[in-house]
Amino acid sequence: MAIYDIAVSFAGEQRQFVAAVVAAAKVRGLSVFFDEDKGNEWWGTNFIRQQRTVYGSQTRFFVPFISREYLSKAIPMDELSAAMMTAVRQGDGYILPVLMDDVEVPPELLHPQIHYLRSGDFSPEGLAEQLVQRVGVATSAGQEPRDVGEVVQEAMSYRMPRVIPPDFSKYELLDAAFEYLRYQFDQALPQLESSGFVGWTRVSGEMLKVRIERQGKTAYAIDIDKNGFNSDDQLNFIIGGNSTGSVNSSNGYATPYFDRDAGIPKLKMMDFSVFGSMGGSGQTYTKEELFNKLWNSIVDRLERG
Template structure:
């Protein structure tokens, strides 16, 4: 079978199928109709390329419309081909959330000047008696032996300790090592939303870089016992009067999320991700229900045929942009930045941001359909084509909803699995977005009829 190709000068010639522009080029071609050469009734019943062949008319392309098949525009590739083809927006993606889920090695790491060691040691002993894991230099003599202290201490204060206790004083401000430890903790607090630095003032000496608005404990007022009790409440030690409040499941409200970020049990990164996904998806439930009803409030926008056709053309680019964003959100690099490498703690702010961007893509799909349904289009064929395009995103929307449901269901089991001694837990989920080929074929036929009607 031969196909007709429209050349840049407006002429038409027979071309092998493999080299032609495919159906869409013919579909978006306006016949240069002459009443004595073609009647509309026959055009309605005869394939467009056959009409061109029989009548040898010169087609004139609609202004500005080009249709290219490329690897970047996956859902445009093979548009108008056989109904058996699948129109894949993106290839399968594995969401691998790190390697072994790890907890912090220490509940707290203490930073102090040598002149204040006696006071700090009493606090440390009180904490250890109550089951708190403390990084204290004199307990780590063998571990520190031979280590590069610059790298080692950075690892401790930036990654391995849940909180940093800074015992500030005039001696603290004057010493190099305490100031280096303070700088590490401040660097971490820049990208960690939840509290990390817990300052304790031994005297009233101001500390450079430590905001005066940050809440602190006054060692003279609360004493050693008061500091110990406050730390126990903060970390949720099993031996404290205040037992851990975390219930082991993905948080369903802001209070539970704050408890998760405070206690940070094993696998907290994945529970936080699930919590934000669930919360944001639930907040969009109203839009989703409108989508199921194929309802959208009228926008007051009225489009004539040419403008409507241009909008339908631009929607291909819009979908490309949405799906490119989807690929970036689930890229391995984005996951590693948020959840950390295996054995390293994640970044809560980036985890929250990553989950929010996932839900933003979901909302963009909903808005894509709602926008098409909210406008008035005067041409019946193009109105029907817009309705078809609105249904194009049904599959991506449902797949993303199922992904969140499956993820939360699996994440709810993490705490129990860790408590049972399971190691090296790895969460792997797949998500694939496809366009419905039957809708694509229906859209092709509708636009074909629109062109014939012109």
């Protein structure tokens, strides 16, 4: 597999300038993929379909020379230019764009954090020096060459809509969260004995009762009701226990939902005083995070006596 310091992409109208930059870069010791060396036509055209030689090559930087012609090359039919502009938009540090003359790249195509050079600021030799410096920094930092084809394929992976999976069920998540909390309490409570506390859990119908005692006195009590507070798709939390059996009592409740941004199921917690705070504004947790938050609040209360 061939490994290059830089690989260049350009529209035919900029061939003369790019050739001068490539020649100056080679004089300065850089290995460069340049289509004339391979006997190919401008290698951006139909890049993915024709599987050109560079497709199986690696390079430390991919350098697209972006001109008006480059931007107008039938995007997105031209796979390479489309892929490179996608990578530029995404801020891929592997891409080092050179803006030709006074071309203005639309803001939606140029990531604000991407570093770029402008050809008008350098002679071909000066631009080659800049590339040498960038390659030197990357090499010293241990930046590995990347496969050109992989980068193109990544860039061409089109954004898909974030949707709730068709098999997601809030009631299944509710059951799973309830059983998870029960299991974790069963595992954690016996460990309190080393600190002088005795803990136990009971399940009564749809309610999980958690009690912690010290010398025969209740140090902490919470009921977790799967019937909810004002809806049957919630976990309702009642600090101190629900001795009256009233469904109108609540110190907070958690509602299952699917977090489309994170791509995982979570619970949205409306906390009145479960975690020792007042007026919770709807923090979100996985079932694991919810137990950890709840357990830490219990330990805090036990420490305060």
